[in-house]
Amino acid sequence: MKRLVFPVVVVVAAILAFWYAACVPMNIKFALMTAERQGAVVSPEGMITRRDMSPFVLAAKNPAQWSDTWVQDKPRLPAPHQVVTELWAQTMQVAPTSKRSLVFHGWITLSATLLGFAIGSGLGVLLAVGIVHSRAMDMSVMPWAIASQTIPILAIAPMIIVVLSSIGLQGLVPKAVISAYLSFFPVVVGMVKGLRSPSPMDLDLVKTWSATKAQTFWKLRLPASAPYLFASLKIGVASSLVGTIVGELPSGTGQGLGFRLLSGSYYGQTVQIWSALFATAILAACLVAIIGLMERGVLKRMGLG
Amino acid sequence: MTQVPVIEAKHLDLTFQTNDGPVQALRDVTLEISKGDFVSFIGPSGCGKTTFLRCIAALEEPTGGQLTVNGMSPEAARKARAYGYVFQAAGLYPWRTIAGNIKLPLEIMGFSKTEQVERVEKVLELVDLSGFGKKFPWQLSGGMQQRASIARALAFDADILLMDEPFGALDEIVRDHLNEELLKLWARTEKTIGFVTHSIPEAVYLSTKIVVMSPRPGRITDVIESPLPKERPLDIRDTPEFLEIAHRVREGLRAGHAYD
Amino acid sequence: MTQVPVIEAKHLDLTFQTNDGPVQALRDVTLEISKGDFVSFIGPSGCGKTTFLRCIAALEEPTGGQLTVNGMSPEAARKARAYGYVFQAAGLYPWRTIAGNIKLPLEIMGFSKTEQVERVEKVLELVDLSGFGKKFPWQLSGGMQQRASIARALAFDADILLMDEPFGALDEIVRDHLNEELLKLWARTEKTIGFVTHSIPEAVYLSTKIVVMSPRPGRITDVIESPLPKERPLDIRDTPEFLEIAHRVREGLRAGHAYD
Amino acid sequence: ADEVTLQLKWVTQAQFAGYYVAESKGFYDEADLDVTIKAGGPDIAPEQVIAAGGADVITTWMAAGLAARERGVPLVNIAQPFKTGGLQVNCLKAAGIESTDDFPGHTMGVWFYGNEYPFYAWMAKLGIETDGADENGVTVIKQAFSADPLINGQADCISTMTYNEYGQILDAGITEEELVTFNYLEEGVGMLEDGLYVLAEDLEDPAFKDKMVRFVAASMEGWKYAEAHPDEAAEIVLEYDETGAQTLEHQQYMMGEVAKLTASSDGTLDPADYEQTVATLLSAVSPENPAITKEPEGAWTHEITDEALN
Amino acid sequence: MTLVIAAFVLWAGLWYLNVQLANGRGGDTRAVGLAVPVIFGLTLVGMWELIVRGLELPMVILPAPSMIAARFASSIPTLWTDFVQTFVKGALSGFAIGSLAAFLVAILVDRSDFLRRGILPVGSFVAALPIVGTAPILVMWYGFDWQSKAAVVTIMVFFPMLVNITAGLQETTQMQRDQIKTWAASYWQGFWKLRLPAAMPFIFNGLKISSTLALIGAIVAEFFGSPIAGMGFRISTSVGQLALDMVWAEIVVAALAGSLFYGAIALVERWVTFWHPSQR
Numbered sequence A: 001m002k003r004l005v006f007p008v009v010v011v012v013a014a015i016l017a018f019w020y021a022a023c024v025p026m027n028i029k030f031a032l033m034t035a036e037r038q039g040a041v042v043s044p045e046g047m048i049t050r051r052d053m054s055p056f057v058l059a060a061k062n063p064a065q066w067s068d069t070w071v072q073d074k075p076r077l078p079a080p081h082q083v084v085t086e087l088w089a090q091t092m093q094v095a096p097t098s099k100r101s102l103v104f105h106g107w108i109t110l111s112a113t114l115l116g117f118a119i120g121s122g123l124g125v126l127l128a129v130g131i132v133h134s135r136a137m138d139m140s141v142m143p144w145a146i147a148s149q150t151i152p153i154l155a156i157a158p159m160i161i162v163v164l165s166s167i168g169l170q171g172l173v174p175k176a177v178i179s180a181y182l183s184f185f186p187v188v189v190g191m192v193k194g195l196r197s198p199s200p201m202d203l204d205l206v207k208t209w210s211a212t213k214a215q216t217f218w219k220l221r222l223p224a225s226a227p228y229l230f231a232s233l234k235i236g237v238a239s240s241l242v243g244t245i246v247g248e249l250p251s252g253t254g255q256g257l258g259f260r261l262l263s264g265s266y267y268g269q270t271v272q273i274w275s276a277l278f279a280t281a282i283l284a285a286c287l288v289a290i291i292g293l294m295e296r297g298v299l300k301r302m303g304l305g
Numbered sequence B, C: 001m002t003q004v005p006v007i008e009a010k011h012l013d014l015t016f017q018t019n020d021g022p023v024q025a026l027r028d029v030t031l032e033i034s035k036g037d038f039v040s041f042i043g044p045s046g047c048g049k050t051t052f053l054r055c056i057a058a059l060e061e062p063t064g065g066q067l068t069v070n071g072m073s074p075e076a077a078r079k080a081r082a083y084g085y086v087f088q089a090a091g092l093y094p095w096r097t098i099a100g101n102i103k104l105p106l107e108i109m110g111f112s113k114t115e116q117v118e119r120v121e122k123v124l125e126l127v128d129l130s131g132f133g134k135k136f137p138w139q140l141s142g143g144m145q146q147r148a149s150i151a152r153a154l155a156f157d158a159d160i161l162l163m164d165e166p167f168g169a170l171d172e173i174v175r176d177h178l179n180e181e182l183l184k185l186w187a188r189t190e191k192t193i194g195f196v197t198h199s200i201p202e203a204v205y206l207s208t209k210i211v212v213m214s215p216r217p218g219r220i221t222d223v224i225e226s227p228l229p230k231e232r233p234l235d236i237r238d239t240p241e242f243l244e245i246a247h248r249v250r251e252g253l254r255a256g257h258a259y260d
Numbered sequence D: 001a002d003e004v005t006l007q008l009k010w011v012t013q014a015q016f017a018g019y020y021v022a023e024s025k026g027f028y029d030e031a032d033l034d035v036t037i038k039a040g041g042p043d044i045a046p047e048q049v050i051a052a053g054g055a056d057v058i059t060t061w062m063a064a065g066l067a068a069r070e071r072g073v074p075l076v077n078i079a080q081p082f083k084t085g086g087l088q089v090n091c092l093k094a095a096g097i098e099s100t101d102d103f104p105g106h107t108m109g110v111w112f113y114g115n116e117y118p119f120y121a122w123m124a125k126l127g128i129e130t131d132g133a134d135e136n137g138v139t140v141i142k143q144a145f146s147a148d149p150l151i152n153g154q155a156d157c158i159s160t161m162t163y164n165e166y167g168q169i170l171d172a173g174i175t176e177e178e179l180v181t182f183n184y185l186e187e188g189v190g191m192l193e194d195g196l197y198v199l200a201e202d203l204e205d206p207a208f209k210d211k212m213v214r215f216v217a218a219s220m221e222g223w224k225y226a227e228a229h230p231d232e233a234a235e236i237v238l239e240y241d242e243t244g245a246q247t248l249e250h251q252q253y254m255m256g257e258v259a260k261l262t263a264s265s266d267g268t269l270d271p272a273d274y275e276q277t278v279a280t281l282l283s284a285v286s287p288e289n290p291a292i293t294k295e296p297e298g299a300w301t302h303e304i305t306d307e308a309l310n
Numbered sequence E: 001m002t003l004v005i006a007a008f009v010l011w012a013g014l015w016y017l018n019v020q021l022a023n024g025r026g027g028d029t030r031a032v033g034l035a036v037p038v039i040f041g042l043t044l045v046g047m048w049e050l051i052v053r054g055l056e057l058p059m060v061i062l063p064a065p066s067m068i069a070a071r072f073a074s075s076i077p078t079l080w081t082d083f084v085q086t087f088v089k090g091a092l093s094g095f096a097i098g099s100l101a102a103f104l105v106a107i108l109v110d111r112s113d114f115l116r117r118g119i120l121p122v123g124s125f126v127a128a129l130p131i132v133g134t135a136p137i138l139v140m141w142y143g144f145d146w147q148s149k150a151a152v153v154t155i156m157v158f159f160p161m162l163v164n165i166t167a168g169l170q171e172t173t174q175m176q177r178d179q180i181k182t183w184a185a186s187y188w189q190g191f192w193k194l195r196l197p198a199a200m201p202f203i204f205n206g207l208k209i210s211s212t213l214a215l216i217g218a219i220v221a222e223f224f225g226s227p228i229a230g231m232g233f234r235i236s237t238s239v240g241q242l243a244l245d246m247v248w249a250e251i252v253v254a255a256l257a258g259s260l261f262y263g264a265i266a267l268v269e270r271w272v273t274f275w276h277p278s279q280r
């Protein structure tokens, strides 16, 4: 455990130090402007002269204003403690049912993600089964599945939302559809690999027992694909979350981490953007970890752990 | 040994169509195997031993000649569950216990639950693995795994046991031991066994009939009926009769062998 | 055979620290190998043969005892490029041609371009592979690959050739052939060879000295000096002397062997 | 109650206070209407939503509405709560800009998503090219919906709404004296902003028309209430903001500014304003600005407001 | 309605043809391998056209493929400028920088076990930051032109590449590493001669994943600020102008460019890792 934690702590500490340092040049211009307005002497004087100067030079010339770069209201780059404070305030200090709570928005996003993930991975598995069993499907579907992932989802997300909302589907479902669109692909790829993982020898063996296709599938291909399935589910669930966020951006329903992310940017509230960003990443990490736990459990019970 | 022909191949040909053109794997193979025979196939790599075994098990379709098993087509014989097939690697499913692995063909063939349990018990005993049913394959040594895989092939009581280099991956001592066990088992059950090996002593020690094959296109160059008694202690391998047969096999092999 | 000790092990111990506690792989191994010896190591699986060879090549650090190679530490000997090591699988790099593979250690050791080419030519001839230099490993049969891997170990003219079951994966005929070739090569070059095998005939046929080991913790149970002449046709394996040594090895092995 | 779905052009904010107030204060209920207000967003084109049947009535800018008409969505303006527009361009004096003559050589932030028509019309009028900065052209960048580019020095001029981004610039510490403001109306290229639009074929249905009459009447009641009680209106908007990201302070500011735009309208479209919008659009037809190519017909009606407001 | 029915008839017919082709005697030939997916694609396009016409969907909802094709043909110069701006300047440069950076970090991580245990978990967390959230920030930092797009792509590409290269460098067997050790090879000799070649299949796997990410990343970043050219710019403004045919024309360009990029990498892969069993 210690062997695991210590390096992570060191790397995180290094990142934090770098982050604080980066805040200085990032926010120095605004800090100087404010300070100057309040009568402090900064060099060089005048916002206009500073406008095109390198922020590093400015930072070097005005060490007195460094600390101002870590406490701004709308900084270009918020300091770590600002993000943490905001995260804490928006999760712990408000009721989880309030719309000011990240827990509330996280839950909205999570529910769409889970629905989309269920649809996407279910479809992915079905498609993989089809591909493994039908040569025609294998040859026709696979190249298009790859092409489908080169389409910028952000471009068609609004169309999907508009079309679905015109047939009365709003809120959860359109987001889930987009989320499913992103998660099906890794599952297809992984499952096809997994279902094809039994060796020719394994397949011949069940053939000598005159097993049917269905028996071969349930008793051989499916269990053999379990490790591949979990590996791709982990990628799939992360993609799923990205899909939900993308689905939230144009949807205007207003609830969910994705919308909060963007609404922060409409009003220049960088700290809020960053806290929503981290909330999303934490959610993603949790989802992946949960799948990882399930993987450990199932594979252990299967004797593959 | 009774003289009922179980497997009968007449002028069997098999040509694979590959990207580099046709590969003739078997040419004009004619062979008769009687009930209760223990037949070893020996020959250099690529000579068609595996292919011939696969033809018998209806895993490969000959392109010429006739092949009957128990008087019917291999396909039909397979449907009638005539074969137990053992591959070089044990090929046990890692996600099933030993008992679960042995049960697998029984599940597929639709045996009742109680019968499954009974049969698993029986064959585990037969291969000396009672008590290991609950273990997973990777908790067992290579030799034990191979025995489990033999047990699996025995579980549904097929008349014909086809074994493709079943002991190739094991070390010599374990192999000796399994050879002895296999002979005992064969004596007890009176099954017909087709056995592929690369080892001359193994072939001579086990078989009632040794089929020597030559490579590309695979032909049978010699069929040696063993004069050794059915009862064979390991020491028999130091007897002159044994050495003589071994010598004959080696000569047959060397004749057909082009290095590389 | 001159009697200069090339490898000298005294009371060698090696214990692996694993998650399940310590595993003693070697205990109190004392052995002396002279220049020009052909020493085979034989013993049941897991008895420490590989581990001992790895200690010699400084791939493993003994936890007790002394080990010197050419009078220096194995580490130093490795730096001095004393070893050619051949593993069970050929282990050729698939992205290099046969010639490229053989050239690899030469590149690493900084031989000049022209010398590289010369040496590759020479060893390819030595192992009977002239003309195959431009092929890729996967275009060759298993036996040819193994020969290429031997050629690679020979290319830089190390004094000591360590071979860990180099022929384990090959069929008997090819193996016989390679055994013959190896003997010829050894006679020609006067190298010291350490050779791990599972096959009793192979050990007896090749060696001037057979080291029989017993499992867990790996100990040397018998060291047999072979009375066979240096000139050994394949037929020698049917002579009574040969059979007697083989018998002795087998007895030694069986004594130490617990099935499974 | 009759159901009405209203699709807004943008996210929940005081720009739409009238509708939220009408909903919250029960004006819609009194008119026997069950109104669903759908917030919009940058990637939601209300014209598309109404074409797909996802809304009965939308708010949009007239330029976008007329453009959609030409593309086969027969939108009709039924009411115009915003008399004047809040769209303007803000430049930094520090960058050397005092008047429109100084534009060439500078970088200007413009909103797209159908908000770019007035800008291109203006540039056409000024004779300034938009394909790169040189002595007679400007560099146009697609500005996101925030004031960052000006604050961060990435653009010398940016688009702002009086009621939103302009406030953000001031919040960021840049003072009014440091800024030059160009108001589209004053530049003579003003276009009508938030109006209510429905599909022409729907209007042929008397029941729908009746619904709209009540809807417009109740909405205007909402607007007038919001103008009179800006702080309460801001609070109501905040209540409807589901993201929970808005601040009361900002919405109060916005309400104050929006009220200036709606104050002189009773909801009736002034045909003169319409004419000006069309004329301006037609004056600037170009490939990159394909708003409209010919005079629209039947793009507005007084039928609803006449009935609703009398 | 008849057109909609025709669409399904078309589907059934072409699918039957595909099944025949795939399972037929020429099933393994190159021609069939190409024809089957093309026929499948044509089926989809044909159905799309028929259904759009059959249901008389307005163009502002979903344009028919024929309209998209017409728009595509008439806008080639615009599409080309957009392509250059987004793909060549934004995606490719970001792809190159991200891959190279990942490569350098992978070597660091490879040399230090400590760094591996520290960086990989933290890196996977950073990789989970949604691109749509980071893109506006990067636009704010790196400006409106292609540099910010390249930055977005760099970040998107970095982690998948890092993971794949790291895994690839671990790919050699113990035996291979021992082998080279017996020759007293240095770290860099081992790296260049053994581990890097062995890692190539993994590296290409990473490159393939990243290739689709790169284009998408560049397009997405343009939604958050761009000059007035670029595929993302055109898509978002065209949506606002209800020029859905243009939107789809750009989507076609994106899909084409993405697939070709992917295909090109697959080709180079075939050439570089010719020795790998999956390529033989």
Ligand SMILES: Nc1ncnc2c1ncn2[C@@H]1O[C@H](COP(=O)(O)OP(=O)(O)OP(=O)(O)O)[C@@H](O)[C@H]1O
Pocket (backbone or CB within 6 Å): B016, B017, B018, B023, B024, B025, B043, B044, B045, B046, B047, B048, B049, B050, B051, B052
């Ligand atoms: N599916 C196949 N397609 C094409 N050629 C094949 C196929 N299976 C086997 N062959 C070829 O047929 C010949 C005989 O192969 P087979 O596997 O029967 O040899 P074998 O005697 O079992 O060899 P080994 O001792 O190496 O197992 C070989 O040349 C082989 O390359």
Ligand SMILES: Nc1ncnc2c1ncn2[C@@H]1O[C@H](COP(=O)(O)OP(=O)(O)OP(=O)(O)O)[C@@H](O)[C@H]1O
Pocket (backbone or CB within 6 Å): C016, C017, C018, C023, C024, C025, C043, C044, C045, C046, C047, C048, C049, C050, C051, C052, C218
């Ligand atoms: N790196 C290691 N860590 C822990 N235990 C090891 C390690 N390497 C070998 N062992 C153990 O040491 C013992 C000796 O192993 P070694 O590989 O030397 O046997 P061997 O005689 O070569 O066997 P085989 O014939 O199967 O190759 C075995 O019990 C093995 O499990």
Ligand SMILES: Cc1ncc(C[n+]2csc(CCO)c2C)c(N)n1
Pocket (backbone or CB within 6 Å): A266, D009, D010, D015, D059, D060, D061, D111, D115, D145, D161, D164, D165, D193, D194, D195
């Ligand atoms: C009908 C209508 N048309 C355009 C806008 C555009 N708009 C107004 S404010 C703003 C930016 C954020 O303040 C934008 C883009 C709108 N809101 N309503």
Ligand SMILES: [Mg+2]
Pocket (backbone or CB within 6 Å): B049, B050, B051, B164
């Ligand atoms: Mg075979």
Ligand SMILES: [Mg+2]
Pocket (backbone or CB within 6 Å): C049, C050, C051, C164
């Ligand atoms: Mg070993």
